[in-house]
Amino acid sequence: MASHRRPKQPSRARVTVLTAAAATAVALSAQVSAHAAPAKPNKDEVKAQVDKLLDEQEQAAEKYNGAKEKADQLRKQADQLQDQVARGQERLNEVSSGLAAVAGDQYRQGGIDPSVRLMLSSDPDGYLSQASSFDQAASTQAETLKSLEDQQRRLSQQKQEAAAVLAELDSSTQALNDAKNEVKSKLEEAQSLLNTLSAADRLSITQGGGTASRGADRVDLSNLPQAGGYAGVAVSKALGKRGAPYVWGATGPGSFDCSGLMVWAYAQAGVSLPRTSQAQGSVGASVGTDWHNAQPGDLVVYYGDRHHVGMYIGGGMVVHAPHTGDVVKTMPVDAMPISTIRRV
Template sequence: MASHRRPKQPSRARLAVLTGTAATAVALSAQVGAQAAPAQPSKDEVKAQVDKLSEEMEQATEKYNGAKERADRLRQQAGQLQDQVARSQEQLTELSAGLAVVAADEYRQGGVDPSMQLMLSSDPDEYLAKASSFDQAASTQSEVLKALKDQQRRLDQQKQETTAVLAELDGETRTLNDTKNQVQSKLAESRRLLNQLSAADRAAVLADNEGTASRGSDRVDLSTLPKASSAAAQSAVDIALAQRGKPYLWGAQGPNSFDCSGLMVYAYAQAGVHLPRTSQEQAGVGSSVGRDWHNAQPGDLVIYNSNGTRDHVGMYIGNGTVVHAPKPGAPVRTMAVDALPISTIRRV
């Protein structure tokens, strides 16, 4: 008959070891879990990072706009030079052909001195006619040679200019590509940060600062706005305001999307006024109104300063308000004129 023995109970020491091991495992597990799931950043932390990225991205965007404008200008210049080179080459070919005809005539004369051939003529009238033709041929040959040398010199100069312009265009193209990559990288990081927030917090982060000049980012009563001092400025204000709600897109100047300086270019272009492409260049147009927004008139360009660079611009519309294209995720809208540090105000 089989015996029934009670299992051996663990000693107190063994229980203490097992309990300590379990506690250590729980603590380690908690540490691993804490490392695997870091705390989500707060709305204020995300806003600070997104605002910094937006400033850097706007600086890069304006750099891109300037490089693109220069590249377009160089591309047009290169095309014109290449056309000139082609035309000069055709003219050079024609001149060379004319010189070949003169050389062939001399060859057909068999190397006999032309003046001797004329002297052997038995007909005086024929002699005089041939003498005149010979003088004309010599003069023509000299002119063709001179024209040929001049044309070759022009062609060489045009080729050198074309080579220099193409090299400069290549450098601007590299700048364009590098800057484009910078903008896209900052934009992707900004989106990543915003996606960590709730919809309500994202909207709050993307909202403009209110400033003290007016309240409400896009609740402007258009009927109370003062009129501009010129027809062109008033037209630009009306056109800029009509773009409200359209998305921000870096490098865009309408009609469906805009960046900050692109909105200014578009609005004034529709009013018949040409503006340079970047906010830095726009800071030098027209006449200075200073930095006090109380002196601004509708249609004035308000250039904002960020980290020592003039990388944002809005259009003053009156009542302490500007219309502008703020940043990615924030459509064209109005804001208080003093919501950002003002660098200069320009009257176009």
């Protein structure tokens, strides 16, 4: 008869080890799942994030424009003050040399009182004329001393002014670099998001329809009202730059940012505009916020912080430089919230 052995039961210790191993495996599996790469964002999600980043980039770009304008002005002012200091030092040296010559002459004369020297002179007939000459010399010496004091005081003031301007320039340069770094950071972040998409999707976001592109360029220019004067020139020049790339900090003629396009277009008409969209939001006369009251050439400034600007061209449209990756184009005037409309 065959014998049947009862299967050996696993020991309690082995069961415990197996159970622990299984639990560990489950925990590790859960941990791996928790740290798995997040789901890839879809096109709409990327577009929303890119729109936000490009708006923030444009805000930083206008900060950069303002800081650069201020730094340029301060640098010019500092150069002028330093030139004044150099010229003042030259004048001070000249006065000092003249005073030194008078002192040297007195030393060579032995420091004798002029009247005593004249009384001991072998030419009494020349006493009066020489006395007059000594009086004039003394007067000249007094004037030289006063001029020396004035030059020293003026030079000291010029040096203080130059030092203050240079200190302000350092601060402005730091603000300029901070704004530049912020722009680059926003652009790098936006590009990183765009790189998760196909080339076609990237192009549709940066130059396609919707918020990211701020509108398509489909206006029929033949139906636009014709503006006259310098406003008409500015409109014509701005429209002539359609297709030029947006480059932050650029004022033409080959590339532009939003405020740079306004500056360049009006400069062609002989009108000087401030550099930033914020400053352009205070130029000229206010037309309010209702675009129906706008005329061709008016500046339409957008958002509460006024970080974007376009030029009204009529027909409910503006021409503007949208953002990095896009080109100068037209869009409906009310495609973004209007902060103010200004007539230059």
